[in-house]
Amino acid sequence: MYKYDSYDHQIIKDRVNQFKDQTRRYFAGELSEEEFLPLRLQNGLYVQRLAPMLRIAIPYGMLNAAQLRRLARISRDYDKGYAHFTTRQNLQLNWPSIKDAPQILAELAEVEMHAVQTSGNCIRNVTSDQFAGVTPEEMVDPRPYCEIVRQWSTFHPEFAFLPRKFKIAVNACPDSDRAAIHVHDIGLQIVKNADGDLGFKVLVGGGLGRTPMIGAVIREFLPEQDLLTYLEAILRVYNRYGRRDNKYKARIKILVKALSAEGFAEKVEAEWEHLKDTPNRLTQKEIDRVKQHFVPPDYEDITDSSMLQNQLAENTYFSNWYSRNVAPHKRQGYSIVTLTLKKLGVPPGDASARQLDQLADLTEEFSFGEARVTHEQNIVLADVPQDKLFELWQRIKPMGFATPVLGTLNDIICCPGGDYCSLANAKSIPVAEAIQAKFDDLDYVYDIGELDLNISGCMNACGHHHVGNIGVLGVDKKGEEWYQVSLGGDSGQKASIGKILGPSFARNEMPEVIEKLLTVYVEQRHEDELFLDTYRRIGLKPFKERVYAGTH
Amino acid sequence: MPELINNGDIQTDHWVYLEKSDEPEKQTVPDGKVLIPLSTWLAQSDRLTGRIGADFGIWFDSDEEPETLGEAVRQFAVVGVNFPKFADGRGYSIARLLRERYGFTGDLRAIGDVLLDQLFYMKRCGFSSFALRPDRSAETALTGLATFQEVYQSATDQPAPLFRRRA
Ligand code: SF4
Numbered sequence: 142m143y144k145y146d147s148y149d150h151q152i153i154k155d156r157v158n159q160f161k162d163q164t165r166r167y168f169a170g171e172l173s174e175e176e177f178l179p180l181r182l183q184n185g186l187y188v189q190r191l192a193p194m195l196r197i198a199i200p201y202g203m204l205n206a207a208q209l210r211r212l213a214r215i216s217r218d219y220d221k222g223y224a225h226f227t228t229r230q231n232l233q234l235n236w237p238s239i240k241d242a243p244q245i246l247a248e249l250a251e252v253e254m255h256a257v258q259t260s261g262n263c264i265r266n267v268t269s270d271q272f273a274g275v276t277p278e279e280m281v282d283p284r285p286y287c288e289i290v291r292q293w294s295t296f297h298p299e300f301a302f303l304p305r306k307f308k309i310a311v312n313a314c315p316d317s318d319r320a321a322i323h324v325h326d327i328g329l330q331i332v333k334n335a336d337g338d339l340g341f342k343v344l345v346g347g348g349l350g351r352t353p354m355i356g357a358v359i360r361e362f363l364p365e366q367d368l369l370t371y372l373e374a375i376l377r378v379y380n381r382y383g384r385r386d387n388k389y390k391a392r393i394k395i396l397v398k399a400l401s402a403e404g405f406a407e408k409v410e411a412e413w414e415h416l417k418d419t420p421n422r423l424t425q426k427e428i429d430r431v432k433q434h435f436v437p438p439d440y441e442d443i444t445d446s447s448m449l450q451n452q453l454a455e456n457t458y459f460s461n462w463y464s465r466n467v468a469p470h471k472r473q474g475y476s477i478v479t480l481t482l483k484k485l486g487v488p489p490g491d492a493s494a495r496q497l498d499q500l501a502d503l504t505e506e507f508s509f510g511e512a513r514v515t516h517e518q519n520i521v522l523a524d525v526p527q528d529k530l531f532e533l534w535q536r537i538k539p540m541g542f543a544t545p546v547l548g549t550l551n552d553i554i555c556c557p558g559g560d561y562c563s564l565a566n567a568k569s570i571p572v573a574e575a576i577q578a579k580f581d582d583l584d585y586v587y588d589i590g591e592l593d594l595n596i597s598g599c600m601n602a603c604g605h606h607h608v609g610n611i612g613v614l615g616v617d618k619k620g621e622e623w624y625q626v627s628l629g630g631d632s633g634q635k636a637s638i639g640k641i642l643g644p645s646f647a648r649n650e651m652p653e654v655i656e657k658l659l660t661v662y663v664e665q666r667h668e669d670e671l672f673l674d675t676y677r678r679i680g681l682k683p684f685k686e687r688v689y690a691g692t693h
Numbered sequence: 694m695p696e697l698i699n700n701g702d703i704q705t706d707h708w709v710y711l712e713k714s715d716e717p718e719k720q721t722v723p724d725g726k727v728l729i730p731l732s733t734w735l736a737q738s739d740r741l742t743g744r745i746g747a748d749f750g751i752w753f754d755s756d757e758e759p760e761t762l763g764e765a766v767r768q769f770a771v772v773g774v775n776f777p778k779f780a781d782g783r784g785y786s787i788a789r790l791l792r793e794r795y796g797f798t799g800d801l802r803a804i805g806d807v808l809l810d811q812l813f814y815m816k817r818c819g820f821s822s823f824a825l826r827p828d829r830s831a832e833t834a835l836t837g838l839a840t841f842q843e844v845y846q847s848a849t850d851q852p853a854p855l856f857r858r859r860a
Binding site for chain 1: 768
């Protein structure tokens with residue numbers, strides 16, 4: 142993964158000192174609450190229902206063992222001994238004090254971490270595929286481009302006070318999309334043109350929130366060297382013309398819609414004409430330099446898979462886990478393993494300090510000392526030798542990381558919701574827990590197969606409910622918590638926004654509603670159809686009829 | 694007296710920043726050091742051309758466009774860009790365009806809600822002077838100009854991005 146040089150260290154160190162001084166001035170009364178707000182937000186510190194929260198960046202999801210141990214230590218020393226992985230490859234501390242924040246940032250900086258621009262109206266942490274660099278599906282490793290974008294966006298002087306927050310995601314797989322680039326402000330799809338040159342297909346204006354939208358392609362092919370100048374052109378058009386009068390209309394998607402994708406693209410191209418041949422154009426030297434940080438580790442030659450085959454044949458529990466939580470690797474003899482942070486009774490994405498330490502040990506023993514976090518709030522060990530899979534599985538079972546539900550109904554994406562978040566209309570975690578409890582029969586869960594169930598506690602959509610095959614949104618009805626269900630959302634290459642099923646439900650009705658939806662699927666599915674396929678074939682109506690049957 | 698940070702020095706700010714008027718063609722422009730709204734300049738440029746010099750300039754509001762003047766901005770010694778609220782970031786783009794696209798080389802001044810913690814970014818975008826909010830100490834603000842020793846991106850103050858300078 143990317144290793145800081147003296148420049149990177151200096152920049153983050155200066156930032157820590159800057160924030161220390163800002164915090165000091167705030168407590169000395171030299172900075173008003175209102176002035177301190179954007180400063181602390183751009184350092185990841187925001188105040189929620191119960192306490193300030195600190196959102197720490199995990200750039201494009203990469204973490205090493207030293208960083209995991211440091212996060213464990215920080216959550217012990219400054220928090221209540223646990224941390225929460227978010228749906229945007231960040232990590233949140235739920236109970237730090239504002240006074241401690243500068244010291245926490247200093248301790249993070251020692252292990253090349255920060256909380257820069259994880260909140261506020263600026264360019265946020267760039268996200269990518271959690272299988273980047275190891276999946277056979279990808280064209281090239283997207284991480285070097287993510288790092289290049291990270292550096293460009295870090296303390297960009299022109300774009301620190303945008304109309305609204307701004308999120309960029311990069312994907313390099315032609316046929317799959319774990320980075321959800323269609324629902325980001327900018328989505329970059331790595332492609333090759335007819336001459337075989339690498340570049341990007343550029344999408345803008347995707348997003349969730351109260352006006353969910355799928356991004357529009359504004360350029361089919363952007364040569365890789367032009368990445369930063371083109372991003373700069375997009376951001377400049379947005380910074381100048383994005384709406385600032387209404388926070389709900391301030392995202393770039395509203396501007397793209399107002400101008401039309403073609404109109405927006407024209408403005409960007411016109412701006413880019415001025416920028417494309419400036420020194421900001423990437424050099425091959427820089428691309429190569431950053432790529433050097435992502436060379437494959439020292440893989441061993443493993444050709445004999447008979448041991449694994451035997452273990453799979455002998456142990457159904459192991460083979461269940463293997464078929465759900467282990468993915469194919471580029472390199473023969475290696476596998477990608479997803480450790481689940483979805484255990485009944487624990488809020489999705491929560492990890493205790495002890496678990497963080499355990500994860501650090503696991504990365505060292507099984508995966509070259511590195512891990513990735515996913516937007517489904519799980520942890521990936523990307524380079525596990527196949528002859529060690531059984532051992533790994535045995536180790537992680539008692540730790541609660543081996544729930545074999547990945548990609549299923551019980552791998553719920555869920556925002557912190559009303560238990561933690563001051564913006565919530567409703568609690569989300571208890572809904573997830575009630576659903577998990579209802580569907581604890583693994584055979585049934587496997588039979589249902591791949592299914593994204595996403596829950597958000599309000600319109601801000603941190604739980605990505607619009608792109609859940611089944612989406613659940615907390616709504617407020619005269620001060621009471623209700624839940625609106627939508628069907629047919631998808632964050633992959635054929636991205637779509639879910640359609641609302643009908644009137645909302647009380648919390649205790651939710652597990653039963655889900656059960657009815659699944660029954661319709663089981664009854665109507667063709668062989669090999671996933672939930673989403675059946676939905677796309679038969680539409681909303683049969684589901685709606687079943688769920689509301691007997692009501693009026 | 695309000696203070697002005699000019700090329701790293703603290704000075705008393707003797708400038709008048711004339712507010713925008715609903716009837717720019719009729720607005721009276723006082724004598725002495727003055728920055729007038731772009732709209733007033735556009736309405737009265739024939740009459741005011743003689744004022745152009747070290748004590749006279751115009752200012753852009755955050756919703757106004759550098760394209761309106763284009764390279765004609767070069768005739769002024771001082772040009773202001775207003776930040777109605779510090780969270781309104783349009784002025785950063787306006788500044789870069791004035792400098793990098795339209796070749797303005799005079800004194801580019803940030804006016805309005807100008808606070809210490811924006812100065813570093815403002816300087817990077819080409820601002821050379823800062824009319825601080827009167828309730829702020831210029832002395833403290835000066836430190837804001839030196840927050841970072843190194844920067845990643847190219848901007849007005851440093852056209853070469855770090856990747857072209859990295860040792
Ligand atoms: S979706 Fe709403 S309730 Fe959930 S974390 Fe986001 S803002 Fe809070």
